[in-house]
Amino acid sequence: MTGTQEQHAPAGAVADGLDARLVVDRGGFRLDVALTVAPGEVVALLGPNGAGKTTALRALAGLTPLSGGHLRLDGTELDRTPPEARPVGVVFQDYLLFPHLTALDNVAFxxxxxGATKAEARAQAAEWLDRLGLAAHTGAKPRRLSGGQAQRVALARALATRPRLLLLDEPLAALDARTRLEVRARLRRHLADFEAVAVLVTHDPLDAMVLADRLVVVEHGRVVQEGTPADIARRPRTDYIAQLVGLNLYRGEADGHTVRLADGPVLTTTEVLSGPVFVAFPPGAVTLHRDRPTGSSARNLWRCEVAGLETHGDQIRADLTGELPLAADLTTVAAAELDLHPGAEVWATVKATQTHAYPV
Incomplete structure (x- = not known):
């Protein structure tokens, strides 16, 4: 799906990238997302399944009509512009390459x-394929390409139209883990050189963190948090985001170093705050004991029960319930020494210095 480049901003308009408020009503679901993106910036729309990410992308592409709001690109209103007339390039999740055309002719399309001649279009296509490291595959049809090669052909096809808005719909989802690592690095380099607006839709936090300059997190059709990857990772504001970045997250009322949660437990932090706050700490900050520890310097201590265990990277993650539901990471050896199993009673400790409290 590509558009033309004949759409220009009116005289006096400021070429300022994307300015949109996407309102879409579909049955019982309502999307209402404000989105501004500067030229040269890569923004990732991140969220769980059903959050509205793909609906937002289709609205930007003109494939789903807006129920309200506005859509301006470089000062030009696009709300009523048909998809084929928009200066937009789209890389779909399944790439949607024409199976009967070579890589060269896919990009030349x-x-x-x-309006380019066949020779001009093929020359431009060859240049883009060369830029993306595919000069040796110009004559290959999609079935002869690896997943990573097909992804780059799809990207070249989108970029060959010189779009002012590049949309990427889960661009790495179809790749295996090893290919994904390589292609993610390549894609980051290409996006860094892209001078217009790029919007990436993904549910994968690593793709978002690596590829995007800014994250916009969408839940239930609304923006719940936005900021740089570092900001989002350090200060998550919903359970979904905390799980994405691997943190235990709680909301409570602060009084000095003490935070009292709604359901009773108290946490001690190093920050001095007052009023509603979030408190976060990583699962690796939790130390488990089978007996109540004595002489521990940890200010936070809770009696818990192991609800489940699962492998998490090279560690074991324990899902704990009890006084404070939380996740704890420990080595396989430590889990064995503690004889952890579902139903086992444990004491969990966290040092105040390993917590992070911040205002709601």
Whole structure:
């Protein structure tokens, strides 16, 4: 899906990237997302399944009509512009390459639609394939390409139209883990060189953290948090985001170093705060004991029960219930020495210095 480049901002308009408020009503679901993206910036729409990410992307592409709001690109209103007339390039999750065309002709398709001669379009396509490291595969049809190669052909096809808005829908989802690592690094380099607006839709936090300059987290059709990857990782504001970045997250009322949670437990922090706050700490900050510890310097101590155990990278993650539901990471050896199993009673400790409290 590509558009033409004949859409220009009116005289006096400021070429300021994307300015949108996407309102879409579909049955009982309502999307209402404000989105501003500067030229040269990569923004990732991140959220759980059903949050509205793909609906937002389709609205930007013109494939789903807006129920309200607005959509401006470089000062030009696009609300009523048909998809084929928008200066937009889309890389779909399944790439949607034409199976009967070579890589070269797949990429040349967009320039041909924009009025280039066959020779001009093929020359532009060859240049883009070379830029993306595919000069040796110009004559290959999609079935002969690896997943990573097909992804780069799809990207070249989108970029060959010189779009002012590049949309990427789960661009790495179809790749295996090893290929994904390599292609993610390549894609980051290409996006860094892209001078217009790029919007990435993904549910994968690592893709978002690596590829995007800024994250916009969507839940239930609304933006719940936005900021740089570092800001989001350090200060999550919903349980979904905390789970994404691997943190235990709680909300309570602060009085000095003490935070009292709604259901009773108290946490001690190093920050001095007052009023509603979040408190977060990583599962690796939790130390488990089978007996109540004596002489521990940890200010936070709770009696818990092991609800479940699972492998998490090279560690074991324990899901704990009890006085304070939380996740704890420990080594396989430590889990064995503690004889952890579902139903086992444990004491969990966290040092105040390993917590992070911040205002709601």
């Amino acid at each position: 967009g320039p041909r639609c924009q």
